[in-house]
Amino acid sequence: MSDVLVGFDSALGSIESTELKFAISVAALGLLVFVLLTYRSLQSWISSRSRPLYGDLVSTVLLVGTCAFVLAVVLGVWEQTGTVRDAYTDHGIDSALVPNAIASFILLVGTLIVTRFIRRLIDEVLGSSSAVTAHQREISHRVAQVIIWSVSLVVVLGVWIDDLGGLLVGAGFLGIVVGMAARQTLGTVLAGFVMMFDRPFEIGDWVVVDDEQGIVTDISIVNTRIRSFDGEYIMIPNDVIASSMVTNRSKRGRLRIEIDVGVDYDTDVEHAASLAESTVADLEVALSAPSPRVVSKEFGDSAVVLGVRFWIDDPSARRVSNARTAAINAIKREYDDAGITIPYPQRQLSDRPRADSTKVTDDGGHAGPDRRDDRERELTPREDD
Numbered sequence: 001m002s003d004v005l006v007g008f009d010s011a012l013g014s015i016e017s018t019e020l021k022f023a024i025s026v027a028a029l030g031l032l033v034f035v036l037l038t039y040r041s042l043q044s045w046i047s048s049r050s051r052p053l054y055g056d057l058v059s060t061v062l063l064v065g066t067c068a069f070v071l072a073v074v075l076g077v078w079e080q081t082g083t084v085r086d087a088y089t090d091h092g093i094d095s096a097l098v099p100n101a102i103a104s105f106i107l108l109v110g111t112l113i114v115t116r117f118i119r120r121l122i123d124e125v126l127g128s129s130s131a132v133t134a135h136q137r138e139i140s141h142r143v144a145q146v147i148i149w150s151v152s153l154v155v156v157l158g159v160w161i162d163d164l165g166g167l168l169v170g171a172g173f174l175g176i177v178v179g180m181a182a183r184q185t186l187g188t189v190l191a192g193f194v195m196m197f198d199r200p201f202e203i204g205d206w207v208v209v210d211d212e213q214g215i216v217t218d219i220s221i222v223n224t225r226i227r228s229f230d231g232e233y234i235m236i237p238n239d240v241i242a243s244s245m246v247t248n249r250s251k252r253g254r255l256r257i258e259i260d261v262g263v264d265y266d267t268d269v270e271h272a273a274s275l276a277e278s279t280v281a282d283l284e285v286a287l288s289a290p291s292p293r294v295v296s297k298e299f300g301d302s303a304v305v306l307g308v309r310f311w312i313d314d315p316s317a318r319r320v321s322n323a324r325t326a327a328i329n330a331i332k333r334e335y336d337d338a339g340i341t342i343p344y345p346q347r348q349l350s351d352r353p354r355a356d357s358t359k360v361t362d363d364g365g366h367a368g369p370d371r372r373d374d375r376e377r378e379l380t381p382r383e384d385d
Contacts, residue, residue: 021077028073035066052120056113064109104156111152118144139193192221192238200241201248206315208247209236215316229317254287255315257323261331262303264341269296269304272340279334280310285323287311303343 039059047055119141201207205216214228224241226234249255263272273294280292292310308331312323335342
């Protein structure tokens with residue numbers, strides 16, 4: 001180190017003109033600024049014609065070399081190399097400080113290059129897979145970056161500290177204490193990582209979490225934000241989502257809608273089902289595949305209940321509401337034109353003799369059931385359409 005400084009001092013120290021020294025200093029700083037503004041373009045040019053790793057290596061070496069050269073030129077022109085040499089000699093820097101500093105600098109620069117290489121490697125390997133989203137690739141890169149920098153910092157500390165074991169034990173104990181104090185937060189963060197890799201839903205999906213439903217607007221490590229159909233923004237912790245039943249209503253890009261229709265018992269059920277199926281198939285919102293279908297569900301109190309099922313694409317709350325409204329209106333018009341009755345609630349009165357009571361004779365015997373015609377009201381509820 002001292003030999004390098006002496007060499008620059010002897011080469012540039014003979015310049016005595018202040019104007020010339022100032023000009024050389026400005027030129028050196030201009031070179032540094034030029035390199036800082038153009039090194040990314042050089043890196044992109046090399047990466048486009050060879051491997052991206054080579055572009056990173058060349059740009060890093062160029063930056064480091066330019067900074068060292070400019071620093072040496074400025075110190076040599078202004079004859080400050082001797083001052084620097086005396087400073088680190090007086091403070092005992094000549095022993096192990098300079099090698100440790102150089103080793104630490106090389107380790108940090110190497111770590112930066114490795115992290116960039118890992119990022120490109122993840123993008124090239126996982127980018128061709130349709131099952132891995134861009135968000136998952138970003139999370140993978142962040143996790144790899146944390147691991148690489150953690151290992152690098154441990155190695156750098158090992159260069160400067162002889163007894164690194166005690167420091168690591170203290171850091172581990174501190175990590176245990178922090179983990180116990182923030183176990184709820186750590187649980188939420190871990191659930192966020194698991195959910196980001198599992199990806200039960202994406203941003204823009206229509207989801208139902210317990211009693212809350214809406215459109216996913218943001219997914220972070222800690223929580224998930226949902227915009228409800230009332231315009232409210234709901235923030236749900238990721239650990240709650242991980243332990244709850246989640247329904248993604250737009251995962252496959254389509255949704256089945258079912259409408260219950262009751263027809264009178266005097267109606268030809270097969271004809272009513274066929275008419276409802278053809279009516280729904282003619283709707284603009286209904287998909288042709290899967291095709292609409294009508295099934296007989298149950299015998300109601302006053303009607304045979306039919307389930308009219310059809311599919312829509314790009315499901316949302318507004319499209320579901322519009323599709324249900326269009327289907328109900330169309331089926332009602334067709335049934336009215338065909339004379340098919342949709343029952344409404346009715347109450348009927350009927351007379352029945354009570355057979356559960358008996359007369360008692362004067363001698364204590366039974367004279368059989370009482371045949372009095374007590375009027376009994378029978379209420380027969382009927383469903384609304």
